[in-house]
Amino acid sequence: MSIMSNSRSRSSWCGLWPGSFNMETELTIRGKSFGGIFGSSAKPRSLRVQPSDEDVEDLLPSNISGKPSGTVLPYVGVACLGAMLFGYHLGVVNGSLEYLAKDLGITQNTVIQGWIVSALLAGATVGSFTGGALADKFGRTRTFQLDAIPLAIGGFLCATAQSVQTMIIGRLLAGIGIGVTSAIVPLYISEISPTEIRGALGSVNQLFICIGILAALLAGLPLVGNPIWWRTMFGITVVPSVLLALGMTISPESPRWLFQQGKISEAEKAVKTLYGKERVALVMHDLTAASEGSSEPEAGWFDLFSSRYRKVVSVGATLFLLQQLAGINAVVYYSTSVFRSAGITSDVAASALVGASNVFGTIVAWRLIRDRLPTKSNLRRRQIDISDSLCPFCSIKDETASHLFFECSKIQHLWWESQSWIGTSGAYPINPRHHFLQHNIGMKGGKIYKRWKCWWVALNWSIWQQRNKVIFMNAPFNGSKLLEDALFVAWTWFRAMEENFTIHFNFWSSNLPAGFQ
Template identity: 45%
Template sequence: MYKRVPSRDLVDGFDREEILGQSQNGVWNDIGNPSWKRPLPHVLVATMTSFLFGYHLGVVNDTLESISLDLGFSGSTMAEGLVVSTCLGGAFLGSIFSGWIADGLGRRRAFQLSALPMILGASMSATTSGLEGMLLGRFFVGTGMGVGPPVAALYVSEVSPAFVRGTYGSFTQIATCFGLMAALFIGIPAKKVLGWWRVCFWVSAIPAALLALLMEFSAESPHWLFKKGRIAETEEELERLFGASHVKSMMAEMSKSEKGDELDVKCSELLHVPHSRVVFIGSVLFALQQLSGINAVFYFSSTVFKSAGVPSDIGNMCVGVVNISGSIVAMILMDRLGRKLLILWSFLGMAVAMGFQVIAGSNDFPDFVKLYLSIGGMLLFVLTFSLGAGPVPSLLLSEIFPNRIRAKAMAVCMAVHWVINFFVGLLFLHLLELLGPQILYTIFASFCLIAVAFVKKNVVETKGKSLQEIEMALLPAV
């Protein structure tokens, strides 16, 4: 349907003096930053998938007890665990195929496709009369969750101007936090109102349907269109997102960074030079993010608050507020301090917070001191995580991966994320009983310090640079 235009022909077809106004040293004259307002509506629509991601992670938090009673598996920890973990299994499967879907169908269609199983799965969970229907519904929801977030990271980075890309990239983390809080808030009546848990699942179908509908009116990624050789459409979307005055310079920049005319990339290529290094960095970052113990802290937060005499719903809301507050601060600082500095201090702060948890497990302090250290350490851990280790990895990876491999490399890294997430959730309580809190939290703190060293050595700063500038800078190194 579309003829691929070689990069050199595309560059030669531009009037370079008209586009660039080059100075004597060959540097492009600054024509000003694009408007940040143009891409904002498209970014907000894309972050709805992150809202759904957070909502479905939290929807069974307060409702699981009611669900187990109504569906007849109350008291079965295995069945309750399956209701939670089946969603993670579906997410792993969805994340594996997300790159191929995003590359094959485009970013907009990938969003719409991710919304369909979330609508179907939520409807099945809301209407089921048995455990089997609940598990099947959760699995369908999980596949949508697996596809959506990596595509959202790609899309936001590809439609955002460089000077606000960090800010817009933080929107996905904030949306996830709002989704978690919405699920906790809507689930409050579940323990008192018979069948309310069904309403909680029905509610999630509304934003999923809105995502599918509004994506029909959103812009397609110019980078994907350019990769497919659809030059006229690329120019149209660039004008829609950044304004007519920036179209030609961006087209020239994209053509300069394009290193080949192949439209597809094999999975095996991600494991070899020149792409293996950036894929390794991305996979390790996501692995360390999960091995830091963040999800273990979330899973265990209710128990900590109960021991302090704080109702679990109030405690969970406190965690949610801290998480959102940190994410908003990260959004403000992302394009000022840079990605690398935020994630370095974030992991370091998480190590300190885990140190408080280790001290809280000691018998050398009064009970009230240990309780304050435990709660304070947990909230500090969530806060420092939301400042960097939470929002930065997905944004950073969508920036450092070359256009040709971006979608599939993100899929591989997200698959690593889900595998580690699954095993941390599966083994945390067993290891806590086997090793004790002091040893286990020391292990988590050690992973945080390993992350600091890894980031310092391997992560490059991407603040304020276009995706093409980042790609051109990294290619010689890899």
């Protein structure tokens, strides 16, 4: 089995296909023996790496310079105004409900009070269903600007309401607005964030929702001395709504959306604004690879209940359901009334303390899940004493997740070989998601798709196991054993998942292209 990679000019590649080299790769697979680059003595097949002018490790691209990652933070901050408005509109009714009920003459009518509270959620339901469609049709920034209209009008109507009807209409409009933001804020942030800080920014949306709830609870502190302050609390929301619309006029559109619309030149301009001109080619290449890797037919709502997605959707929906059944909504909407009923004098202040604990918990959770993989670079960042930060396999570059699993010269050949098993070819991205999708080209579900997913996980798991043996047991790198372990794990999973899969491991592993079909 061979994989040929002809030389290309160095300036022409933007992924991880090396430039300016010739490589012929053959991997020995006979029973449980794997050779080639791993130094096996097996003769029928061998793996030979013959760089033309440079060492193998030099074939990997060096870090491409560009604008600092922090240059996207102002645009992320503008988008987070939508998340903060989401949280503010959720919590603003907490402290103000009693006072607006007196002002509107519905103190004794708890049903109408409940309608005022729940009207926001009714509108949010509509907005959440339409937000994604609007973002796909008009673009992310234009949708933000359109979304600012119901947010501003809703806040204004609530602040000036002289009747229950006006108040409910205002809450409905505000609900539509926050429903749309719930869909497009995390979408926009993920699409403009550079890969190196995308994980860190992934939780910013939730953090600003909690900050918005806290701001609403703090805004209620003057209510005791000024009963009509509740109107100001609602009116305040007009300001960030206008700022959101204005901010999006100077924010770049999502490069991914522009690319999907075929606006290549505009996408390159957006990338240049976000990351600098040095990274335009690299980002555009990643967008191309991702679009090719995820080229599947349009999915409808009923597809969510198909066998392919049923488990994932069920787990996600159950988690959200349990979150709601835990009673957090009752705390957000009625904690002031609960504290008052419990005899706590400073009921609004107590609610503000609950909001502060919510923000604190979000920050703690964010820190717990951020960069938890204990690679050497992460350990050094946490000031854990280690001898060096180099990759334990090649001892040339720093050990990061992308390098360890995908870039290292002793690992790349395994992935190249895997491409031949499933019949794909193309650039070699190091972003884990893009890397998976790159090998997913042309697979529309079915057996080959499931087997590839198992192999992808099995190989990464085996790489991590080999890494731990090298570091903690001073074992030498053994690529043959690594590949054997990964294949055995994948074969075991196939046996467990596929009823008719009864092939012996030695026979299966001796003809892997057929074994993955």
